[in-house]
Amino acid sequence: MSGWLDVHAHYVTPYYAERCRAAGHGTPDGMPALPEWSVEAAIQVMATSGVAAAVLSVSSPGVHFGDDSTAKDQNARDLARHVNDEGAQVVARMPDRFGLAATLPLPDVDGALAELARAFDELGADAITLHTNHHGRYLTDPAYDPVLAELDARAAVVTLHPTSPPCWEHTALGRPRPMIEFLFDTTRCVVDLVLSGTLDRYANIRWIVPHAGAVLPVVAHRVAGMSTLVGAPVDVPNALGRLYYDLAGVPLPVALDGLLTLVGPNRLLYGSDFPFTPAPVVAGLAEGLRHAPALQAVSLGLEPSSPAATLFPRLATKAGERR
Template identity: 80%
Template sequence: MTGWLDVHAHYLTPHYAERCRAAGHAMPDGMPALPDWSADAAVEVMAMTGVAAAVLSVSSPGVHFAGDSLTRNQAARDLARHVNDEGAQVVARRPSRFGLAATLPLPDVDGALAELARAFDELGADAITLHTNQNGRYLTDPAFGPVLAELDARAAVVTLHPTSPPGWERTALGRPRPMVEFLFDTTRCVLDLVLSGTLDRYPHIRWIVPHAGAVLPVLAHRAAGMSFLTGDPVDVLSALGRLYYDLAGVPLPVALDGLLAVVGPDRLLYGSDFPFTPAPLVAGLAEGLRQAPALHEALLSPGPNSPGAALFPRLATDVEEP
């Protein structure tokens, strides 16, 4: 298969968009509006940017909109089932062009475990997508241990995606949370996984960190040094080197070089963030990456020995569809 593998692409259904608006997320995370999406539009963008296949996921705000009440949990379970069923149908129609990172109704653990099993065993999902926090609770919350254990048992690929952090009303200063807060919440989530030992407890989960590692390259050495000062030393750099990183967002002209100071090019994957990043901007960012000398040794296509082929073997085929 020629062309890049896009591991950070999103999809929406009309029903999902309707449920978001009904729950007060018509302007998700402070952005102007929910974007439109169709498989045909996605394929057009993929052709424009030289992408062979894309792994689809539901972006923030996910499916569990508020609280932990039984009513909210059931609504989240129903919506997770809906988006996963719809995503699986998109994949079934174009199996060599799309993959699915299934959505879980966390923080509802029982619902998440049931949907995780259904996603892999019935729908054939390629990965699971998890938000950096689940209604204000981070992935190291002990209650989420059974979900991480099941992901570890399946050696699952997990695509992380940021969402609004707890307390964003004060920290975002009135700006859309994807501008700044998303990057810090990604960094907070990943460093928490590292410093808590969670990555070591679940060593078989294969994590993809979004947005060129967010602020991790800047803070990695500081976090490592501080862990020694506090008497709980952690090899942060080694841990970060075991993760994968997509290049969605704005990795040039600065973030990519910072990331490559921490990890090797064999840990890089392409990400478009379409449709939350509009098609013209996706095309411009992709062209910049194609011209970047720093990526000459990176294998962004799902060919032999590439990270994309290792994580998504189903999409590393020679079969292409019109």
């Protein structure tokens, strides 16, 4: 068996961490601290968990830390440029081991469009990462249509990542938002993409939904049924079956089976969530997945015609060269 592709791997540069702390995000989304990251640490985790290559992205809180003022927008543009340049340099040094899902400075749409073009045309990014909401504005916000249109025109791969929802102060009940709020915000965002028709309007975007689909397998049929009461019926399970799903988080012993009642095994991808998930936990979760009966015939690597190879052809080519 060849090594897996990790589509949910993060990186934290020293400068990014410094800017997060300066903006009050030293304990992002209620977690104890920003984790440290290095290429060497990432390679070690990949070796212990059987990962051949990893697609790097910036996690929550992203790069835009303030309101929509000109100064905040410029700061976000500068920080997006920094993290994307740093990620691209890692890929350039080890093109067979790493890919890049570039960050955009949303909700600054003009800045996002400029950085999107630079990421693909100059840096050779493999994907774009988007958060479920950007300062409370979800991806169906009409202001974001130009960004989605450009992603659609490029048939881009988008790795979706949750962040704290609006009014988390009232819903998280003092607990870290990744505990349950992240799962609900992913579910809210994807359901909104489906019911609004956004997935159909921008059908060329290839979405990767994190954390084994969050709560989507549980609510998909309920949402479909309720859609008949509030408007035109929507075949929500069918729409969700066209997306891809990473297995970051805790997919065993329950979530994976639920997800496979909704989508086929050819929609699954591996995700570690390192370094926000500590290395020993990553290794333990990966070991569990390797022995999961439901995954014995599933390809999570870069073999020809695998989901990972379909979405990340550059990395698949590099894997073929290694083989």
